[in-house]
Amino acid sequence: MKGDRTRWLLVCSLLAVAGALGLALLLPGSAARSAACAAPVGWLRIAGANGESVPANEVLARAxxxxxxxxxxxxxxxxxxxxxxxxxxxxxxxxxxxVVGFEMFPRRVQPALDRWVAGELSVPALLTQTAWEENWSFPAAFYLPLFEFARINRLPMLALNVDSSLTRAIGDKGWDAVPEQEREGVGRAAPASEAYRDFLFSVYREHAHGQGGRDSRGFRHFVEAQLNWDRAMAEALAARLASGQREGRAALVVGVMGSGHLRHGHGVPHQLRSLGVGRVVTLLPVASSEACHELQPGLADALFVLPPKPVLPVAPPRLGVQLEDAAGTAGGVRVQAVTTGSLAEKSGLLAGDQVLEVAGRPALKAAAVVSTVRAAAPGTWLPLRLRRGETTLEIVVRLPPE
Structure with missing residues (x-):
């Protein structure tokens, strides 16, 4: 049972990456489209199997x-x-x-968001009171311009998500087995479409080490966990919309979340429709290198093609390890494998080590550890604190100079 739980947690983590980061299955013929088209930078509206440029004011006016x-x-x-x-x-x-809702915050931190918008919290206080590093594994600096925009303009911020422990519990034993009082008020999700199940199964099959088919209990729980995640965000958005309409304040409700929850109208848009919210607009950003094969009918109402990024003169540092979020309530990050000849191997890291701290900061999520390493300057001495069996070790990784 413990092994099954560990596999599920790994799969759940990978689903968060594959779904929330917007990694998509390509439709047949997408490679040919990629070679045949050159998408311009800026807004695109999907027309058939192609895209057509559309002025920004037209997209925004419709939205x-x-x-x-x-x-x-x-x-x-x-x-x-x-x-x-x-x-x-x-x-x-x-x-x-x-009103701006964020996937990044579980519902329980809503009071802190209210205090932030009211101007009562500093940035460090906001991050502490929302337990940012515990709840979200990506740099707060990426999101602070959005939070500051809301604060400066006194726009309500809405916590859309549920606690990760609920997602794990559903993935572990299924939605029906979780007591109603532990579901954070989230109702039963509308069933997934076959197309959405196809996408979820492709992720499950790739990362679950072949454990079970489409009719297996593991995959069923996997889908239920994702649907609950989608439903929670949809319900939070719909409830805020309805409360504003009752009060005669028809605010536009905006949701900020991973693209995997939005693509092709699956996920959150599907759940919103089941809740009676009909006027929903979905907008997605895409890299210029990915734009052509993303031109799939029904993907979104509009895409914004971002220009290529400047080429970095030096690749970001890499330790040469495979990391996974550790199972259990304590969490943490575990070294799954060490690449032969890598910086990690030369520094003494071993498979099975648990990373406790990186550069003095707690290692709570694998993605956060990767971000910290890649942000380090060339030539940096990067201290790591590890647990190996019953022993705690201090290792210094010396990053190569530029």
Missing amino acids: AEADVVLLGEQHDDEDHHRWQAQVLAGLHALRPQL
């Missing part, structure tokens, strides 16, 4: 007439968050009454 606007992202791409800030500013100019 501003909706009830809910959903902005996708790849969590670790800073340009995606800059784009989100740009879209928020444009929407705010057209619909000053705006």
